[in-house]
Amino acid sequence: MKKINYEKYHWRKIKSTTMTALSIMSVVIAVIPLFLIFFYTLAQGISALNLDFFIHMPKPVGETGGGMANALMGTAILIGLGCLFGLPVSIFAGIYLAEHGNNTFGQIVRFFTDVLSGIPSIVVGVVAYILVVVPMKQYSALAGGVALGILMIPTATRTTEEMIRLVPHSLREAALAIGLPQWKTTLRIILPTALKGITTGVLLAIARAAGETAPLLFTALGNRFWSTDLGHPMASLTVFIYDYAKAPFEDWNRQAWGAAFVLIVLIFIVNMTFRFVTRGRYGDHQN
Amino acid sequence: MFFAIIVFGLVFLMAYEMIRGSELSLQKFGWKFLSGTVWDPVADVYGALPYIYGTLTSSFLAMVLAFPLSIGIAIFLSELAPPWIERPVSFMVELLAAIPSIVYGLWGIFVLVPWLRTSVEPFLIKHLGSLPFFKGAPYGFGMLAAGIILAIMILPIISSISRDVLRAIPNSQREAALAIGATRWESTKIILAGGKSGLLGAALLGLGRAVGETMAVTMVIGNRAEISASLLDPGHSMASVIANEFAEATTALYSSSLIEIALILFAVTIILNVIARLIVWSITKKFKTT
Numbered sequence: 001m002k003k004i005n006y007e008k009y010h011w012r013k014i015k016s017t018t019m020t021a022l023s024i025m026s027v028v029i030a031v032i033p034l035f036l037i038f039f040y041t042l043a044q045g046i047s048a049l050n051l052d053f054f055i056h057m058p059k060p061v062g063e064t065g066g067g068m069a070n071a072l073m074g075t076a077i078l079i080g081l082g083c084l085f086g087l088p089v090s091i092f093a094g095i096y097l098a099e100h101g102n103n104t105f106g107q108i109v110r111f112f113t114d115v116l117s118g119i120p121s122i123v124v125g126v127v128a129y130i131l132v133v134v135p136m137k138q139y140s141a142l143a144g145g146v147a148l149g150i151l152m153i154p155t156a157t158r159t160t161e162e163m164i165r166l167v168p169h170s171l172r173e174a175a176l177a178i179g180l181p182q183w184k185t186t187l188r189i190i191l192p193t194a195l196k197g198i199t200t201g202v203l204l205a206i207a208r209a210a211g212e213t214a215p216l217l218f219t220a221l222g223n224r225f226w227s228t229d230l231g232h233p234m235a236s237l238t239v240f241i242y243d244y245a246k247a248p249f250e251d252w253n254r255q256a257w258g259a260a261f262v263l264i265v266l267i268f269i270v271n272m273t274f275r276f277v278t279r280g281r282y283g284d285h286q287n
Numbered sequence: 288m289f290f291a292i293i294v295f296g297l298v299f300l301m302a303y304e305m306i307r308g309s310e311l312s313l314q315k316f317g318w319k320f321l322s323g324t325v326w327d328p329v330a331d332v333y334g335a336l337p338y339i340y341g342t343l344t345s346s347f348l349a350m351v352l353a354f355p356l357s358i359g360i361a362i363f364l365s366e367l368a369p370p371w372i373e374r375p376v377s378f379m380v381e382l383l384a385a386i387p388s389i390v391y392g393l394w395g396i397f398v399l400v401p402w403l404r405t406s407v408e409p410f411l412i413k414h415l416g417s418l419p420f421f422k423g424a425p426y427g428f429g430m431l432a433a434g435i436i437l438a439i440m441i442l443p444i445i446s447s448i449s450r451d452v453l454r455a456i457p458n459s460q461r462e463a464a465l466a467i468g469a470t471r472w473e474s475t476k477i478i479l480a481g482g483k484s485g486l487l488g489a490a491l492l493g494l495g496r497a498v499g500e501t502m503a504v505t506m507v508i509g510n511r512a513e514i515s516a517s518l519l520d521p522g523h524s525m526a527s528v529i530a531n532e533f534a535e536a537t538t539a540l541y542s543s544s545l546i547e548i549a550l551i552l553f554a555v556t557i558i559l560n561v562i563a564r565l566i567v568w569s570i571t572k573k574f575k576t577t
Contacts, residue, residue: 016470023367026359027376030446033439034383037394044397092290101291109291111564112298118492118560119301119553120499122526126533126549127301130308139534153294211387214501214526218534238389238502245393245506253397260390267385275378 038264045261048254058224058240064251068259070226074141074235075210077228078220081145082209086152087202093153094160094198099186101161110161117154124150125215133219141227141234144220151212152205159201163194163278200274207270211263213238237263301553309547311540320547326512326528328537333544335551337512341430341522342552345504346497348434348518353442354490358479360442361449361486366461366475377447384443392506395436400427400507403435408519419516428509430518436507437497445493448567452485453478455574488566495559499552501526525552 052067059066093113097106128147133139167190175185191198213236216222221233222243237259244256306313312320312333323334360380364373404427411421456478464474479486509521510531525548536542 012470012473016472019472019475020367023359023363026356027363030356030360030383030439030442031376031379034379034386036398037386037390040394040398041390089290089293093294096291105291109295111568112295114564115557115560116294116298118495118499118556119298120501120526120556122501122529123301123305123499123549123553123556126308126529126546127304129533130304130546150297153297157294207385211389213387213389214530217530221534238387241389241393242502242506245396256393257397260393263387264390267387268382271382271385 041257041260041264044254044257045264048258049261053255053258057226061249066255068235068237068240068255070223071235071237071240071259072262073226073228074220074223075237077141077230078144078148078216078234078236079206079209081141081230082148082152083202083206085146085149086205087149087156090153090156090205091160091198091202094157095164095186095191097157097161098164099182099190110158113154113157117158120214121147121151121212122214122217125217125219128215128219136231138231139219139221139233141220141230141232144216144234144236145230147215147219148209148212151215152209155205155208156202159204160194160198163197163201164190166197167193196277200270200277203270204274207267211238211267213242217242298557302550305546305550305553309543309550311543312547313543315540316544320544321551324514328532328541331538331540333540335525335544335548337514338523338525338528338548339551340514341433341508341512341524342498342526344430344518344522345433345437345508345524346494348430349437349441349497350490350494352434352438353445353493356438357442357445357449357489357493358486360446361453362475362479364446364450365453366471366478377450380443380446383439384447388440388500388502389506391436391440391503395432395503395507399435400432403427403432407431411519420518422517423515423519425519426509426521428507429521430508432507432509433504433522433524434518436503437500440500440503441493441496444496445489448489448492449482449486452482452489452567452570455485455571456481457574482570484566485570488563488570491559491563491566495556495563498559499526499556501530505530 052065054067054072055069056065056067057069093109097110100106101110125147128143128150132143132146136143171189171193172185175189176182180189216236216239220236220239222239223233223235227234241256241259244252244259247253316323316333320333320335321339322336323332324336325332325334326337327333364377368376404425408425408427408431412423412425415421460477460481461474464477469477504524505527508524508527510523510527511521512523512528513520515522529545529549533542533545536545
């Protein structure tokens with residue numbers, strides 16, 4: 001009978017355990033910055049938040065206090081514009097991909113959507129600058145909206161597609177079987193069923209756009225005053241964070257943390273909602 | 288159909304507009320643009336090498352830091368963790384991807400950079416100061432800070448795609464390995480070997496993200512257009528020079544040069560993404576059909 005080499009086995013066992021430990025450690029190392037960032041934003045942000053922050057305008061340089069009412073408004077408007085430019089394209093493209101996209105062309109479009117999501121946002125900003133700012137000869141909210149719209153397209157298109165694909169096939173077949181034309185099936189049966197998922201997917205795209213800074217730097221630029229004029233520069237939360245973080249004033253730094261806190265909370269809520277909706281409803285279909 | 292074409296056409300429109308926008312600098316500098324080290328708006332001379340160097344160094348540093356960690360996370364998620372622990376961990380890693388880059392930058396300026404300046408960099412200088420990478424003064428702002436921030440930011444994408452790649456490998460492989468008496472690590476090694484090209488794809492996607500990352504890098508890299516071997520020295524990157532100077536570019540040649548940098552970034556990220564996506568697609572498809 002052959003003898004089992006226990007020493008060697010022992011060594012292999014140790015190696016395996018070590019690697020398992022290393023793997024767990026890398027998870028811990030990755031999660032640490034997450035908690036650190038959340039912790040700091042929470043700790044610094046909460047102390048910066050008060051009613052003034054939401055309803056007041058920025059104070060002139062050197063004075064403490066003031067708020068970011070115009071930036072909150074600006075971000076809301078810019079996102080609205082982004083939705084206006086980006087969502088129709090993404091939703092229709094998503095419907096197309098889900099319903100008719102099982103061919104080479106669909107694959108190519110899907111591929112390009114993925115590639116589009118990898119393009120740096122600053123490059124998108126440059127393109128929006130060339131397309132909108134140069135002809136208008138002025139920085140404008142409109143240009144910022146175009147940039148955000150382009151950035152929303154990949155996320156919104158792919159989630160729309162995925163959500164429509166989650167609609168059970170039997171539903172589609174039932175509708176077609178009773179004689180509904182394809183377009184009506186899509187519009188009246190599929191879309192309403194997938195609406196909840198699509199909405200949260202769109203929210204996810206919005207949350208991402210709300211956190212974008214780079215494409216706004218030279219499109220919407222930023223503005224210290226109240227402005228709702230789409231043809232002029234407009235303030236946004238993220239550009240405010242950027243300016244205030246670089247500034248040598250402690251009070252401004254404090255407000256930057258406050259704005260970051262607002263952003264993080266917004267994004268956290270949207271992500272949780274997305275998780276909840278996709279799992280709660282279609283959990284069994286996933287994986 | 289029409290809208291699908293728009294998505295498709297957008298990529299080409301972007302390329303076309305940027306080529307048109309950078310015509311001036313393309314004609315004036317040609318290939319020298321890539322190797323020129325002088326960036327002088329006053330004399331209207333532009334060479335992008337310091338920025339290209341900065342982008343390459345910071346991204347490379349980020350890859351070195353993030354890749355092993357990501358593989359560790361992917362192994363944990365796909366091979367080790369039971370579902371009840373895998374789900375929340377996955378969610379947390381994905382949350383890391385959802386944090387806006389400006390918040391990373393803010394955190395970088397006020398937490399990471401002071402920490403590097405007061406504890407990490409003096410330590411590195413003291414013990415590894417003889418190496419060219421760790422020479423100089425502890426500024427805090429610099430390549431090292433940019434590399435670390437980037438590493439945190441690309442962790443989620445590399446690890447979640449690696450996880451998907453490893454998961455796509457059929458269970459029979461694991462069972463076969465375990466059945467002939469392999470330990471868990473030995474079986475994992477076989478899985479890793481099977482998913483090798485997919486992991487490469489994941490790394491390339493992460494690299495693409497690191498190359499184009501703007502705000503967080505701009506806020507911590509120090510913004511000085513110098514080529515220095517030391518990771519402690521301030522540097523600059525392609526994305527951050529655009530962010531810093533584009534709104535103030537006064538001459539036509541100046542903004543044209545910046546657009547050319549954007550064009551290079553665009554081209555590099557497109558190429559990285561196309562290669563990476565093709566690899567990842569082919570591997571997940573291969574295992575899906577078998």
